[in-house]
Amino acid sequence: MNAASLKSSARGLNTRSSRREKTRRAADVIADNYLRPPAERAGSLCIGGLTPLSLSDWPGQLAAVVFCQGCPWRCGYCHNPHLIPPRAAASLEWDDVLAFLERRRGLLDAVVFSGGEPLLHTGITRALHQVKSLGFKLGLHTAGAYPRRLAELLPAVDWVAMDIKAPFADYAATTGAADSGAPALESVRLILASGVAYEFRTTVHPDLLAEAALPALAGSLAQLGVRHYALQEFRPQGCASRELAASCTAPFLENATLSGAIAPLFDSFCVRRAE
Numbered sequence: 127m128n129a130a131s132l133k134s135s136a137r138g139l140n141t142r143s144s145r146r147e148k149t150r151r152a153a154d155v156i157a158d159n160y161l162r163p164p165a166e167r168a169g170s171l172c173i174g175g176l177t178p179l180s181l182s183d184w185p186g187q188l189a190a191v192v193f194c195q196g197c198p199w200r201c202g203y204c205h206n207p208h209l210i211p212p213r214a215a216a217s218l219e220w221d222d223v224l225a226f227l228e229r230r231r232g233l234l235d236a237v238v239f240s241g242g243e244p245l246l247h248t249g250i251t252r253a254l255h256q257v258k259s260l261g262f263k264l265g266l267h268t269a270g271a272y273p274r275r276l277a278e279l280l281p282a283v284d285w286v287a288m289d290i291k292a293p294f295a296d297y298a299a300t301t302g303a304a305d306s307g308a309p310a311l312e313s314v315r316l317i318l319a320s321g322v323a324y325e326f327r328t329t330v331h332p333d334l335l336a337e338a339a340l341p342a343l344a345g346s347l348a349q350l351g352v353r354h355y356a357l358q359e360f361r362p363q364g365c366a367s368r369e370l371a372a373s374c375t376a377p378f379l380e381n382a383t384l385s386g387a388i389a390p391l392f393d394s395f396c397v398r399r400a401e
């Protein structure tokens with residue numbers, strides 16, 4: 127074989143091996159996005175958005191908010207439906223987010239991980255510890271779908287806000303996911319047992335949660351030991367359901383009788399009306 131045919135043969139081999147490599151990588155991406163359960167996604171963390179400064183996502187703290195991509199549930203009233211798929215083309219690289227946070231040391235009090243469901247991806251563990259090592263306080267917004275991962279991470283977290291979707295037996299009607307009440311209830315118990323500062327809150331859409339159900343729901347939380355609770359009115363911004371977005375106001379949240387029945391059950395209680 128002369129030099130020219132050797133080069134040509136090598137080019138052919140390179141092309142074939144590059145095609146094989148591309149095919150292998152594509153197969154890996156498909157497996158990572160769709161086939162492997164969350165626990166097996168190797169240290170991944172997909173970031174769907176970043177709010178550089180928020181005064182409301184952790185009341186009293188100047189916080190950046192990291193919105194993690196992916197959620198196992200399908201709440202009809204979700205106002206971040208673009209964060210539900212576990213992967214998104216327009217996602218941010220975690221290393222870029224971390225570099226941004228490094229530049230904010232001394233300017234922010236805290237970083238809040240929100241979503242989506244931030245506990246979906248295994249990479250949340252490393253990310254939380256990296257942010258903690260930068261000196262920030264750590265906040266976590268969760269719906270409580272992954273109690274085992276929550277239990278692992280609670281010791282590192284300074285404040286957690288957990289959504290209570292509905293009475294635990296009725297969760298599926300709101301989340302669209304069978305048996306979603308059981309992990310949520312376990313997560314409530316874990317948070318209360320951890321001693322970490324917390325807020326539990328319920329988003330109220332009148333088509334999904336009737337006024338009459340609220341005192342009983344609040345009573346069941348108080349019985350579990352919840353001391354801090356909030357009701358927040360559904361906000362139609364971003365909601366993918368036209369029906370829910372069209373019939374959204376819950377004027378009964380102004381009802382003094384309702385607040386009067388719920389407030390005494392807790393050390394702190396508030397109602398947040400939609401703006």
Ligand code: SF4
Nearest residue numbers: 197199201204242269
């Ligand atoms: S748990 Fe939260 S992020 Fe997930 S679908 Fe429900 S509202 Fe959306």
